[in-house]
Amino acid sequence: MPPFRTKARAVDLLGKGQIADLPTAITELWKNGFDAYADNLTAEIYLKGYRDLPEPIFVMTDDGKGMSNKDIFDKWLVLGTDSKSRTNGVDEEGVETLFKKPRIKAGEKGIGRLSVAFLGSPMLMLTKKLGYNLQAMYFDWRLLENYNLFLDDIQIPVIEIEDLDELRERFEDLKNEFLLNFKKVKDIDGNPIWEKTQISLKDRIIKSTTKVQLPEFFETEILSNIIDLVDDHGTKFVIFEPEEQILNLIGTADNNDNEFVRTSLAGFTNQFKEKKDRLPISTSFPIHRETGNDSDFLNQAGNFFVPEDYDLADIVIEGNFDGDGGFKGKLKIYNETISYNFTNSRKKDIRSNYGAFPIKLGYSQGNFNESKLERGLYDKINRKVEKYGALYLYRDGFRVLPYGRPEYDFLEFEKRRALRAGTWFFGHRRMFGFIELARKANENLKDKSSREGLINNAPYRAFKNDLEAFFMDLAKEYFGSEAKKSLFLNKKNELKDQSEALKKDKKRETEAKKAFSKSLSDYPVRFKKYQEEYKRLLSELQSKLYKSKVIYQELEELLESIQQLDLEFKNLIPQVSKAYQPTDLQLDRLYKYESEVIEFNDTIKRESEELLIKVQKELQIKELKIEFVKQYNRYHAELETVLYQNKQNLDDKFRAITREFENKTSSILDDLKFSKEDLESSILSKDDVINNTISIKRKFEQLSEQVSAEITPLVEHIKKLSFDIDEELVQGAYRAEYENIKYQWEQTRDAAQLGIAVEIIDHEFNVLYSQINSVIEKLDSEIPQKITVLFNNLKKSFKSLEDKYGLLSPLYRISGINAKLITCKSIFEYLKDFFERKIREDDITFSASKSFLNHSLEIKEPVIHTVFINLVNNAIYWLRSVDEKEVSFDYKKDTGEILIMNSGLKIEEHRLNKIFELFYSNRPGGRGIGLFLSKQSLADNYFEIYATNDPNYNRLNGACFVLKPIT
Incomplete structure (x- = not known):
């Protein structure tokens, strides 16, 4: 009976055909790198023109254990290798683990390596195992697309390179050996291997292999980290004609494809967890354009979440599911933490048990006025949420795609919100956090063969159903518009009311400024008409006055018109609000207008006054008396009108406030009455009386708080109003x-x-x-x-x-720098170098404990350096007045606190908090900004600092500062 034979196309289907997209291909290779005990995983694009590169290339690297020639043929080129599954996914510590702790394997099917085919062709694989020579393999994956080829028909060239100088020559040998695959034109049955429909494919492969060359910088840059030293190790995949989707990533502008790849690769390992609990690897995706102008594709749009971001969440949900519909954990609602347990009422079946897992989720309010954060911190977390917000799924520390992608709302949050947004509350894109699965604990939740999600089996359906019911229960109990418990809604409404009050005041200010700005445009037009009318009346009055005989009746109407214009003059002066400061542009326009008014008063108005004096001389005493009484009546009428209008406005406002007051008081009293009636009707026992008495008291306290918050402040404000x-x-x-x-x-x-x-x-x-x-x-x-x-x-x-x-x-420029892990030892050495002369000249004992030197912290380097420089510089100053000069650093493991101590003058108790205030300084000539800025910059990086005289901390009996992470 003839044996099974495998077509080459089967490998193409298992590899490229099983990979859903570019991010999945990259993550599969990164997982293989992790399984090979790599610490650093990279994907790099070298663009055309970089160091005269003729065509772009794509390189994936891991610094894992690499492979020998035997490993390539016995393992890498054997599909479905069972070495991982045979050992239950765990190795023994030794040379095969690079002397690192054994890792739980991320791969198990033995075909993840074929993901490289998705990245493009042709490909050069370079790999080096500890103590072995460099191995090189060349292949063009398009060869597998020939449906006439069997696997045993294909020759895959692999050579060993002992000397770097022979690399380029041996690379040509590799290509020539690969081209031997095209020498054979017919199979054993005499049929052509390359049919007419595939001749163009054959030509493309041959052409690609013939023209491909190693760039000039290949040895110095691409190979430098795996062949320069005897103990180097690792694997590189060099793709000479990268997939088009890879090349599309180089654009500076964001597009949907870029965002899809970036958000898919973000959080490749669980970055939500503390550093010590994460997988011991790092990833990067450099894009090399020209020397000195590299960028990292993964963080050029902003960094991924970190554990400290939970401190910026308005809601934090943390706990564990038991695999059978039960949850135990806690909720942090704004700044209050409460216990929360949940059990889904679905039918339980052992076949649907999915295993226990932890969940930790932060939720950020979509509206700033409903968040606990000040604007700067809100914008900071909101940028991340808008870019990467989602619930992520991890297995043994590795992200499971497509969970976490913007469009993959597997728990259907948005579908429920579309039906009733207020009731179901949670939005897929406003949350951030993780579900952590484990291969052993959650073995019934299985990955699809395409590495795109979990298989829709009974455990998965139960898993999904429990999570959906969990979030629906949370919304009903705490967060929805009709929630049973009011803790969240009360706080949210309080924040919203505060924000709305500020917004209304800002709107009122804006409207006042707009009105003032409009008036500055209207006044000159009105004033021009006013001047023209005034001039006309003066001219007519003057002509009548110089007649041979002046008759009062002829002047009376003109005088009344002029006097009326005089009364209207005050309405031509813009009313500048006392509550709002005009802009510089508005002031410029106001002053320009003011100069026109002044000119009017100095010319036309003065002429008017002189003319009226002449009129008075011409009129009789009786006529003047009549004119005087008329003038008084006009003034009185004008004042009466203004006062009456103000009285009307005041009465209207009082009536409106009184109505609102009555409505609110009635509502509050009715609320208490309705509660009383409900409770009274439910009393059936003595226990009911006791419980309902407590309930009515709580209701009273709630309504009393409402009175204090909504009614009393307004009444108190009105009481304080005064004409003074x-x-x-x-x-x-x-x-x-x-x-x-x-x-x-x-x-x-x-x-x-x-x-x-x-x-x-x-x-x-x-x-x-x-x-x-x-x-x-x-x-x-x-x-x-x-x-x-x-x-x-x-x-x-x-x-x-x-x-x-x-x-x-x-x-x-501290703001543009990313946080990184900094050892306290490096900080100590930095400070010793920085203050070397001062330490030597002042004979200062400069020391650090072993626990401090062994500690590390993740923070922006300039921030921590600036803070420590400031603290040590201050210490050196205050050490001048003591004989025994000492500066010491320590780390308290039990509290996670760093101590910076000196033997100088002790800080007085009443100054311990004041020294961090802006412009407060007890040092002669001090500006009082160093400690203030240190405290603020540390807070921006999730750390806090304080001073203490507690003898458990202040062991040198001088000044003692304590620095610790914000939790």
Whole structure:
């Protein structure tokens, strides 16, 4: 009986045909790198033009254990290798694990390696095992598309490279050996191997292989980390004609494809967990354009979530599912934490048990006015949520696709919200967090063969049903518009009301400014007509006055018209609000208009007054008396009209407030009454009386709080109103002062941060310049044989000066730098170098405990350096007045706190908090900004700092500062 034979096309179907998309292909290869005990995984695009590169190439690298020649043929080229599953997915620590702790395998089917076929063709694989020579394999995956070829018909060339100098020559040998696959034109039955429909494919493969060349920088850049040293190891896949989707990623502008790939690769491992609990690997995706202009595709649109982001969530849900519909955990609603348990009432069946798993989820409000955060922190987390927000699924620390993609709402949050958004509350894109599955604990939740999600079996359906019921119950109990418990809604409404009040005030300010701006446009037009009318009346009055005989009746109408215009004059003066500060542009227009009014008063109005004096001289006393009474009546009528209008407005407002007051009081009293009636009707026992008495008391307390929040403040404000105080003027003064201070602070904050560093480094420059000058003087006078030594000293001084400047330069722009893991040992060494001269000259004991030196923290490097420089610089100053000078650093493992202690003057108790206030300083000539900025920059990076005199901390009995993560 003939044996099974496998067509080459089967490998194509198992590999490229089983991979859903580009992110899945990359993550499959990264998982293989993890299984090979790699710590660093990269995918890199080298673009056309980079160091004269003629065509783009794509490179994937892992620094894992690599492969020998035997490994390639016995394992890598054997599909479905069972080495992972045979050992139950766990190795023994030793050379095969690169002496690292054994890892739970991410792959198990033995076909993940074929994902490389999805990335493009042709391909060069370079791999090196510890103690072995470099192995090179060349292949074009398109060869597998020939449906006439069997696997045993295909020759896959692999060679060993002992010397780097022979690499290019051996690469040509690889290509020539691969081209032998095309020498044979017919199979054993005499049929053509390449049919007419596939001749073009054959030509493309041959052409690609013939023209492909290794770039000039191949050895120095691409190979540098796996062949330069004897103990190098790892694997590289070099794709010479990358898939078009890869090349589309190089665009600077965001597009749907870019976002799809980026959001799919983001959080490849579970970044939501603390550093110590994550998988020990890092990923990067550099794009090489030209020297010095590289970028990382994964973070160029913003970094992924970190554990500290949970502190910025308005809601945090954390706990464990038991695999059978039960959940135990806790909810953090704004700043209050409560226990929460849930059990889904579905029918239980052992066949649908999916195993226990943890879940931790943060939820950020979509409206700023419903969030607990101030604007800066809200914008910070909102940018991440809008970019990456979703519920992510991980298995043994690796992300399971497509869960977490924007369009993959597998728990149907948005479908429910479309029906009743208020009731079901949760939105797929406003949440961030994870579900962590494990291969052993959740073995019934199985991956699809395409690596795209979980198989829709009974355990998965139960898993999905329990999660949906869980979130629906949360919405009904706490978060929906008709929630049974009011903790969340009360706090949300309180925040919303505060925000709405500020928004209304801002709107009122905006409307007032708009009205004022419009009036500045209208007034000149009205004033022009006013002047023309005034001139006309004056001209007519003057002509009548110079008649031979003046008759009062002829002048009376003109005088009344002029006097009426005089009364209207005040309406032509813009009313500047006392509550809001006009803009500079508005003030410019106002002053321009004011100059026109002044000119009118100095010319036309003065002429009018002179003319009226002449009129009075011409009129009789009786006529003048009549005119006087008329003028008084006009003034009285004008005042009466204004006062009546104000009275009407006041009465209208009082009536509106009174109606609103009555409605609110009736509503509150009715609420208490209805509660009483409901409770009274349910009393059937003595226990009911006791319980309902407690309930009515709680209701009373709730309504009392409502009175205090909604009614009392308004009444108190009205009670304080007085004609003696111009409320609008006071409000405007405070508002203007606030806006002014806010503007000044925004302008000076970055400059102040830089100024601290400059101030500290300044005196170091002066000392170094003196050293350089001294060396140069000696260099001129010393004998020749000593020139070398002196020149080396000169170089050291210049190098030291350069280093000091280097310390300053990264502090210019802290905001654009990413956080990274920094060892406290490196911080200590940095400080010793920075303050070397001061430590030596002042004979300061500069020490650190072993626990401090072994500790690490994740933070932006310039931030932590600036903070420590400031603290040590202050310590050196206060050590001047003591004999035993000591600065010491320690780390308390039990509390996670870093101690920065000195033996100088102790900080008085009443100053412990004040020293962190802006512009507060007890140091002569101190500006009082260093500690303030240190506290703020640490807070922005999820750390806090405080000073203490607690003897358990302040062991040197001087100043003691404590730095710890915000939890």
